[in-house]
Amino acid sequence: MVSGVNGARLEVRGVSHAFALEKRSLPVLQDIDFTAEPGEFVALLGPSGCGKSTLLRLVAGLEPPTEGQLLVDGAEITGTHPSRTIMFQDPTLFPWRTVRGNAQLGPEARGTLAADGPRIEEALRLVGLAGFASAYPHQLSGGMAQRASLARSLVNEPKILMLDEPLGKLDSLTRLAMQRELVALWERERFTALLVTHDVEEALLLADRVLVLSDRPARIRADIRVETPRPRRRDDAGLVALREEILALLGLAEAA
Amino acid sequence: MSATTLGAGLLAPARPAAFWPSGWVAGLAWIGAAAAISLLPDADDLGRTQELATLAAGFGGLVLLAALGSTLSGLAPRLARLREAGPWLIVLAAALLAWELATAKYELLPRPFFAAPQSLLEVFTDDYARLGESVWRSLLLVVPGYALGAVIGFLFGVAMGWSRIVGYWAHPVVRLIGPLPATAWLPIAFFAFASSRGASTFLIALASFFPVTVLTWSGVSAVSKAYYDVARTMGASPWFLVRKVAVPAAMPSVFVGLFMGLGASFSVLVVAEMMGVKAGLGWYMQWAQGWAAYANMYAALLVMAGMCSGAVTLLFRLRDRLLSWQKGLVRW
Structure with missing residues (x-):
């Protein structure tokens, strides 16, 4: 990239x-x-x-x-x-999904989950959450939640963030x-x-x-x-x- | 190995390989109760007194074995949960003894309204076939009815919460009809349906339908708009928004509805069985009461409590599995 x-x-x-x-x-x-x-x-x-x-x-x-x-x-x-994705003031993570589940929201919505698998891991790694992929949002600190939210945006390879x-x-x-x-x-x-x-x-x-x-x-x-x-x-x-x-x-x- | 300590005095901390004082006391209490049941003479001619004493003594022996086992490090971890029940086991032995003395031994409570413990035991040993069939027939009635009402209520609730048009037309109807107790439909249902089975299924479905509908509906309506915005910016279709955003977000509320619906279903089940259906636990109780067979009635009540509690436990297990992402769930 x-x-x-x-x-x-x-x-x-x-x-x-x-x-x-x-x-x-x-x-x-x-x-x-x-x-x-x-x-x-x-x-x-x-x-x-x-x-x-x-x-x-x-x-x-x-x-x-x-x-x-x-x-x-x-x-x-x-x-x-x-x-064109937005990162909001509130992380707006889906509390019923793990960090990885949240990050893969975009590919899942578009039906490209299989092809985008590596990119999801890459995004989690980029924001420093690779070790927290299976944590639920309520287990994250404010900063970690915002990083997860950032990863969720990055997975979509935004041209405008x-x-x-x-x-x-x-x-x-x-x-x-x-x-x-x-x-x-x-x-x-x-x-x-x-x-x-x-x-x-x-x-x-x-x-x-x-x-x-x-x-x-x-x-x-x-x-x-x-x-x-x-x-x-x-x-x-x-x-x-x-x-x-x-x-x-x-x-x-x-x-x- | 959970180290739960509530009121540290009575409850033995669940440490492996340790003396279990309440276990020893409970075992001896059960054996003492057994001795009283066996040795004191019954005031009246009752069956199954010695069998009850044997059961109580056997149970006491098992508790003593467990108390012995918890001093062995190999067995102790497996007995950790039982150890927490120590105070309960003592109280239950005392309660059994008090019940036995007040009924069978000294007839302090008016008969036949108060049955002796051995009379209940007699019902279980002699009438288990009919009781078992009653449980089966009750389940055959309540499970399909509840499931039908829950599924339709869930779909209806999602539709009402999601679509403005469905909400507009359904809301007044649900508001008017919903709070009406399902049992109020009883006369109409038995008249409108050819079989009492069909009528009861309809009533039970109706009873679970309403709470599931309302709570699914409110759950879906309360989903934060921000969740939809996030999903939409990432290319989610309306169908995805319903399935993957609205429904999961509404699940905690849906489970409250399922829980309330279950209670309402059981209540309708019993009434239907007492009024029209010629089978099931409700019918059994009604029938026993007609013969002044109070022991049979209490036995059926006990079985019914077990059945309802078991159903609620199953529902809560399912919820704990599906909603493990929530924090602070009430453990059933």
Whole structure:
């Protein structure tokens, strides 16, 4: 699997989205327009509840946008596809399946279990869970559960991997370790990554580009390129400056 | 070798090769009870007194052997579970003795409503063929009825939980008809079905159908949407979502329904056998009562308790196997 870029190009063109509530409609996304190049790591950064996760649901094809178009390698997204998987904030593992049973969910659903057998073992090994393949989710720690969830996504060889605050509920040490692992994994597989987060440091540590979103309805306030080479240190002067800039954009600048 | 210690005083810790005090006491208690049964004169002419004494003495002897065995390291691990039952064995010996004294020996309790232990034994030794046939006929009635109701209820519950249209039409009907006790259909059922067997099967099926339907339905409805989202993004078909997401996620709830349905089925079984069916344990009890054969009635009650408890045990075994992924299951 060590090769060039495996990711897909994602084009989001003039996407607006609203939830239909009982009497009115609640706009959550407004005129979102960007392109993620194949293999690019893009972070979507914004305040809680601004609609970041909704954007991921649209890219996954779980819902169609109210307005606008989403294209993967030039083809419009009309539904879900295993090449676009989401890793959620909750591991959402099926508690009645073992770690391996969870990891093989995609191949099983598509009826390719026999052919994909080795890939399932490979994914479990990649996330460091080879020894826990027959454990049930309730026996796993938070970090291990999230790794199992990651393995379940990787088995499908995603061209776009969406990460919906996947580290949000982990303790800070596990979180640091998993940030490093995520980058290593992405450098190896070169899928296109979309990371939703409200943690400025996390966005800067991981991503090539940070799209700063506004409050609901979310618009893109800034598109910031992070040129700092990896591995990155969180006290890198460039990153610290970017962090100040982003916090200022979010109206949270630390008073000098 | 499980080292369970509840109330450390009476219960001997299940260590291999150790003195088992409650075992020795229980063995002697059973032999003492046997001596009282055998040696004290019966107040009335009763059969099987000496046989009962022999059984009690034999049991006491076995317990003493086990107590001896648990001092040997080779046998001790196999006897570990028996050792936990020590206090129970003592209490049971005392209870048997008290029962024997209050009925057969001194007639402190009014006869014939209170039967002596040897009278029950007499029923088992003399009427085992009819009792056995009654158990068989009860099982022939309850097993197909329960299974039918459970399967239809499960399928119906899944359909109601999964499909909005089925839910829309079925919900009011289930709401109105479901809480009605199945026994209320008794007159109609015996009228509508040609055979009492058909009528009883229908009633028993109805009794298990309702709880299984409702709990399957609520189980399927309560499945987290996130599970479906995950499966859908990985290319799952609707059929896969039903079979591999909705149904397994709903299983804990389904088993609650199966358990409740089993109880309801037994209750309908007994009523049906008492009202119309001319066989089975319910019929046997009714028949025994008609002849004022109270010992036979108690014997049938005991057998029925064993049958129902056995069925529930089987169901719980199945659940423990299928739902081993759950933590904190109640052990039956």
